[in-house]
Amino acid sequence: MIPEDLLYAKTHEWVLIEGDVATVGITQFAQEQLGDLTFVEMPEVGDTFEAGTEMGSVESVKAASEIYAPVSGEVIEINEELEDAPEKVNEEPYGSGWIVKFRIKGDPEGLLDAQGYASAVESEAH
Amino acid sequence: MKTIFEQSVAGREGCWPCEGAAEESYIPKELLRGGEAGLPSVSELDVVRHFTRLSQRNYSVDSNFYPLGSCTMKYNPKFTEVVAGLPGFTRLHPVLPQLRGAGGLCQGALEVMYEIEQLLCEITGMAAYTMHPMAGAHGELTGVMLMAAYHRDKGNKKTKIIVPDSAHGTNPASAATAGYEVVSVESKDGIVDPAALEKVLDDEVAGMMMTCPNTLGLFERNLPEVVRMLRKVDALLYYDGANLNAIMGKMRVGDVGFDIVHWNVHKTLATPHGGGGPGSGPVGVSDRLVDFLPISRVRKREDGRFFLDYDCPKSIGYVAPFYGNFGVYLKAYAYVLRLGGTGLRRASENAVLAANYMRKRLSGHFEVPYDRICMHEFVASASPQAKDGVHALDFAKGLLDRGYHAPTIYFPLIVPEALMIEPTETENKETLDKFCDDLIELAELAKTNPEALTSAPVNLPVTRLDETRAARSMELTDDL
Numbered sequence: 001m002i003p004e005d006l007l008y009a010k011t012h013e014w015v016l017i018e019g020d021v022a023t024v025g026i027t028q029f030a031q032e033q034l035g036d037l038t039f040v041e042m043p044e045v046g047d048t049f050e051a052g053t054e055m056g057s058v059e060s061v062k063a064a065s066e067i068y069a070p071v072s073g074e075v076i077e078i079n080e081e082l083e084d085a086p087e088k089v090n091e092e093p094y095g096s097g098w099i100v101k102f103r104i105k106g107d108p109e110g111l112l113d114a115q116g117y118a119s120a121v122e123s124e125a126h
Numbered sequence: 127m128k129t130i131f132e133q134s135v136a137g138r139e140g141c142w143p144c145e146g147a148a149e150e151s152y153i154p155k156e157l158l159r160g161g162e163a164g165l166p167s168v169s170e171l172d173v174v175r176h177f178t179r180l181s182q183r184n185y186s187v188d189s190n191f192y193p194l195g196s197c198t199m200k201y202n203p204k205f206t207e208v209v210a211g212l213p214g215f216t217r218l219h220p221v222l223p224q225l226r227g228a229g230g231l232c233q234g235a236l237e238v239m240y241e242i243e244q245l246l247c248e249i250t251g252m253a254a255y256t257m258h259p260m261a262g263a264h265g266e267l268t269g270v271m272l273m274a275a276y277h278r279d280k281g282n283k284k285t286k287i288i289v290p291d292s293a294h295g296t297n298p299a300s301a302a303t304a305g306y307e308v309v310s311v312e313s314k315d316g317i318v319d320p321a322a323l324e325k326v327l328d329d330e331v332a333g334m335m336m337t338c339p340n341t342l343g344l345f346e347r348n349l350p351e352v353v354r355m356l357r358k359v360d361a362l363l364y365y366d367g368a369n370l371n372a373i374m375g376k377m378r379v380g381d382v383g384f385d386i387v388h389w390n391v392h393k394t395l396a397t398p399h400g401g402g403g404p405g406s407g408p409v410g411v412s413d414r415l416v417d418f419l420p421i422s423r424v425r426k427r428e429d430g431r432f433f434l435d436y437d438c439p440k441s442i443g444y445v446a447p448f449y450g451n452f453g454v455y456l457k458a459y460a461y462v463l464r465l466g467g468t469g470l471r472r473a474s475e476n477a478v479l480a481a482n483y484m485r486k487r488l489s490g491h492f493e494v495p496y497d498r499i500c501m502h503e504f505v506a507s508a509s510p511q512a513k514d515g516v517h518a519l520d521f522a523k524g525l526l527d528r529g530y531h532a533p534t535i536y537f538p539l540i541v542p543e544a545l546m547i548e549p550t551e552t553e554n555k556e557t558l559d560k561f562c563d564d565l566i567e568l569a570e571l572a573k574t575n576p577e578a579l580t581s582a583p584v585n586l587p588v589t590r591l592d593e594t595r596a597a598r599s600m601e602l603t604d605d606l
Contacts (some may be wrong), residue, residue: 033542036593037594038592038594038597038598039598060594061593061594061597062535062536063537063539064537071142086598087594087598096334
């Protein structure tokens, strides 16, 4: 259920690190909690963020929720398809529903592995 | 259902404007309309039926129970409409009190403005009020501007406003609109946690916005501690009056140490809800903020006559044309006088009693995350049912089928699958019981026949709507 090859932030973002590029999305748990998304607000290419700061938001019919940058770095690509098809985040949160790609600055810190994230989700549910 | 324009048939008419009225008017010729007015051609009966049907499709507290949490959908007694409709009020021109020598023609209205301020001061323990803000959120913005004016006057450098994570969405919005950075503080056991507050509190904090009882319907027991902490850094405490209906005659927010308070008179003082207005959001302040209140202020001379004072050099200025929505707070004035101190206290007591009664009745059937004595509302959760695929939304739709307005759902955000229920004091026990019976029946149905709930509503003019699509491809206009 929670992919083993990804890293996770407690704020429910996932990160795939390949060299100095990090692909970021929100987790299956996050999209389930939000329900059908109606809008994904993304940063712009060239924006830089410190890890843990707000970089965008997702909106559903229930609520709006911030997305936090799980790593520090510069945005090098955003998933433009989400502008017209935010449902991709619901359908394939770990695949075509990816949100942004970062050029990582420094070493990522404080991220959880799949097991660590699973227990974080477990403790949040109770 | 056809619009009134679609019902139009050329030549059909329902009223007969005066012949030649336009020619005799004072309107300059070049400003007169050349072509047709584009009004529908319908008979009087067509109009009556059309709007009666529309009203029948509407849902209001006059027709049935409306337990919409956080909204205080209490019944508005009709006598306030009679008072607000008195010709002495409705025929007044709002500019009268500003005309030299004409103040004598509107002493009654000025007295109402003066007295409602005094009454709200007495109920909340504040030093003074402005009645000008046009609704609750406008009151909030006015309140935050008063906060800014206070700090500017003292030469304080303040950039942040603290808002609890259980707050109404308008709180961070008001603070941000006024230019402050919003800092959220986490709750513990459903209420503000002084330890968490300590972590975010510093000299740059202008103030904190709180609702008490809060959005979970819980009384903020750490208030004295919160007040002490804020005073240390010269930060002001703002009381969001959204839930005042729970504490009238029980706690005066000024006595506790709040510096600013706004009322939602459409909730607590039974003026009409919704429809986009008109509303009224009076703001009360403690002594140290009185000088900053918006102009004008209504004052009483020694001879007992009333006048408007515009000579307030530290005022934040105008926040509304004239004096706010006079007709609305006139109704609130009538309501307060009719209930009196005892009546207002009993209104709050009954609102709290009704909520606790329902909480107890429902607690075996739904999860109640903070299952202790609540105030005027409580939050249940459909989390157990959601595991089997029946969500808060489905219960809401099921309730529509049974003739109710649904409770507030998915709010507050800190409770998953939230069903937020606020019965108010104006419902009788039979209504509360019937609603609980129906909701418990729906909880049973969720176990035996979940599809019956996930496909609800089936008894309404429109069935299950695709809310996601409606939000994704918004189309708010139509060619008429």
